[in-house]
Amino acid sequence: DARVTQTPRDKVTEMGQEVTMRCQPILGHNTVFWYRQTMMQGLELLAYFRNRAPLDDSGMPKDRFSAEMPDATLATLKIQPSEPRDSAVYFCASGLDIFSPYGYTFGSGTRLTVV
Amino acid sequence: AQKITQTQPGMFVQEKEAVTLDCTYDTSDPSYGLFWYKQPSSGEMIFLIYQGSYDQQNATEGRYSLNFQKARKSANLVISASQLGDSAMYFCAMSDQGGSEKLVFGKGMKLTVNP
Numbered sequence: 001d002a003r004v005t006q007t008p009r010d011k012v013t014e015m016g017q018e019v020t021m022r023c024q025p026i027l028g029h030n031t032v033f034w035y036r037q038t039m040m041q042g043l044e045l046l047a048y049f050r051n052r053a054p055l056d057d058s059g060m061p062k063d064r065f066s067a068e069m070p071d072a073t074l075a076t077l078k079i080q081p082s083e084p085r086d087s088a089v090y091f092c093a094s095g096l097d098i099f100s101p102y103g104y105t106f107g108s109g110t111r112l113t114v115v
Numbered sequence: 116a117q118k119i120t121q122t123q124p125g126m127f128v129q130e131k132e133a134v135t136l137d138c139t140y141d142t143s144d145p146s147y148g149l150f151w152y153k154q155p156s157s158g159e160m161i162f163l164i165y166q167g168s169y170d171q172q173n174a175t176e177g178r179y180s181l182n183f184q185k186a187r188k189s190a191n192l193v194i195s196a197s198q199l200g201d202s203a204m205y206f207c208a209m210s211d212q213g214g215s216e217k218l219v220f221g222k223g224m225k226l227t228v229n230p
Contacts, residue, residue: 033218043206043220055215091160093218098148098210099167101174104218106152106160 002026004094006107013114018080021110023092024073032075033104034060034067035091043091049075082114118142119209119221127227128197135182136192136224138207147211149190150218151181155203163205166190197228 005024013019025032033048047057047067057067064083069075079086089111095104118141128134140149151163166174166181174181178198182191190209194201206223210216 031216035220042222045217045219048217050216056217089158093160098146098212098216100148101165101167103150103152103162103165105162108159111158 002105004092004105004107006090006092006110008110009108010111011113013082013112015083015114016081017114018078019082019086019112019114021077021090021092021112023075023077023094023107025075025092025094026105027073029094029096029105031095031097031104032069033091033093034075034077035093036088037091037109038088046077046090079112082112084114087112087114119207119219121207121221121224123224125225125227127229130199130228130230131196133193133195134197134226136194136205136207136226138190138192138221140188140190140207140209142188142209142211142213144211144213146213147209149181149183150208150210151179151190151192152206152208152220153201153203154206154223155200160206164192194226199228199230202226202228 034046036044046060049069052069066078089109091109093104093106120139147168149166153161164176178195180193204223207221210218
């Protein structure tokens with residue numbers, strides 16, 4: 001089965017450090033989403049790309065977060081500097097479009113803990 | 116703006132019984148897709164079923180079916196013959212063309228299947 005691969009699986013870092021999360025979407029998928037999941041806020045959409053172009057990053061704190069897609073096989077989410085409130089599970093998902101019956105496939109997530 | 120509402124915080128069902136998970140949505144766009152995801156305690160997000168706004172028939176995938184009532188803007192998930200492994204969080208999501216096809220999730224609901 002094709003998979004969305006996220007690395008690292010777990011990350012513990014100190015406040016103020018830079019964190020980079022990576023996502024390898026499924027080959028051929030042209031849409032990539034980044035989500036953050038917390039108990040309080042649920043699944044928040046941070047950013048998403050279509051054909052590598054950023055479409056919407058309005059859900060992302062611009063001062064410290066950045067999302068890029070340098071090529072079709074890699075999407076990155078960077079936090080600099082990290083803060084304890086950034087502790088969450090970050091998911092990447094990829095897919096085709098809203099009319100695809102196969103939905104969007106999620107990666108296993110990166111569990112980030114900022115201490 | 117897109118909106119997904121899941122009002123049931125939690126439900127309990129006996130094994131082998133059917134259960135309906137509620138989801139209502141709000142959009143002014145005629146073109147949209149509706150999705151259901153399962154998140155077991157292990158944390159991964161598993162795509163279950165998709166319904167397109169122009170689909171004439173309700174979607175079915177094995178024990179999952181989607182009760183799509185367009186006029187009422189509801190997209191309830193029906194799980195037939197519940198199994199213990201169905202215990203999980205369930206999320207309804209929507210993507211519409213007017214919202215640049217971003218995928219927005221409801222807050223989810225917890226299903227517990229009792230033996």
